[in-house]
Amino acid sequence: MSVPAALHAALIAPPTLTIALSGGIDSLTLSAAAAEVRGRHAVTLCHAVSPAVPAAATARAQQFARDRDLTLRTIDAGEFADASYRANPVNRCYFCKNNLYGSLSKLGDHVAAGTNLDDLSDFRPGLMAAEEHGVLHPFVAAQMTKDDVRALARKLGLGDLAELPAAPCLASRIETGLRVEPADLAVIDAVEERLRKALGNVTLRCRRMQAGWLIELDAAVHDAMTQSQQGEVLALAKDLIPAHGKIGLRAYKRGSAFVHG
The missing domain is CATH 3.30.300 (GMP Synthetase; Chain A, domain 3)
Structure with a gap:
């Protein structure tokens, strides 16, 4: 089995699952793993289209879904209507993720993000928003680092995507x-x-x-x-x-x- 047992357990547990797909390596790998564990018809991918999201990331997310015949929804998370986000304070990321996860929670599924263990050591106000909205972090539950995620991406056949440099919004x-x-x-x-x-x-x-x-x-x-x-x-x-x-x-x-x- 390509997916480690701990990650398999974290992905199979929710009765429904939507992956917040940014187009970066973490969320792409999580999406591929979820499709393998749950089956491609039992997971939904959701990508937020925004001026803050690189056009290449949106194209990558769309191509990924097409190649694997996965359901992909695109939404406008609405952060550009949020004055607190536009002011760009130190905790800007909180307002961005609060809008994103608030929008995703309206879809009715359990929402999962590609957060890994390495992310927990950085200043990430968005994690507070994730906690407030009950977002799941399967890689954290499985105790997986960024290197572990890249290794899994290779096992899952993501090819060159496994070497994508980190690219925040x-x-x-x-x-x-x-x-x-x-x-x-x-x-x-x-x-x-x-x-x-x-x-x-x-x-x-x-x-x-x-x-x-x-x-x-x-x-x-x-x-x-x-x-x-x-x-x-x-x-x-x-x-x-x-x-x-x-x-x-x-x-x-x-x-x-x-x-x-």
């Missing part, structure tokens, strides 16, 4: 305190897509900061570049950045747009 690229604007999110998504096509499937971020725009690349990739190559990266991004916007380039630093109090 686009709003995480906007510095805390700057209002979340759809236009900025569209720039971020366009820049990252262009750079990913040029550089491959590497960790990268386009950030909207108080001081301007910032491109961050995987440290090993960044440090191996010549000044000329770094200039080429900036040139690729520059014409997508709003006029007169300052733009810089540096090595990736996790959570650098997040201001801690």
Whole structure:
């Protein structure tokens, strides 16, 4: 059996199950595991379409469901109508997830998310919203880390998806305190897509900061570049950045747009 016994038990227990499918590796793997354990007609996938969700993630979720003949619902979670979310406070993620899980709970099923053990060691206000809405965390119940999830993805035949870099929502690229604007999110998504096509499937971020725009690349990739190559990266991004916007380039630093109090 591809699915570990503890995860199998967590996935088979609910009488009904909807997976919150972001399009990232955790929720994709959870969806594949749930389909194997419960059967493809006994699990529903639900993907929230939003300016904060990369277009590639939405396309990935849709292709995944088609390839496996799984039921996929798309919804608007409504976070952009929430003034608290748009203000981008330190706990912005709480308001995002509160809207998402509130919308999913109306579907009537038990809702599960792809949270793994590693996520519990990070500052994730969204987990509070998950608890308030009774969201299940099967990977946590099965004591699975991110590495465990990737290993399971390979066993389940997810191929290259198993190597997807972590990719939080686009709003995480906007510095805390700057209002979340759809236009900025569209720039971020366009820049990252262009750079990913040029550089491959590497960790990268386009950030909207108080001081301007910032491109961050995987440290090993960044440090191996010549000044000329770094200039080429900036040139690729520059014409997508709003006029007169300052733009810089540096090595990736996790959570650098997040201001801690």
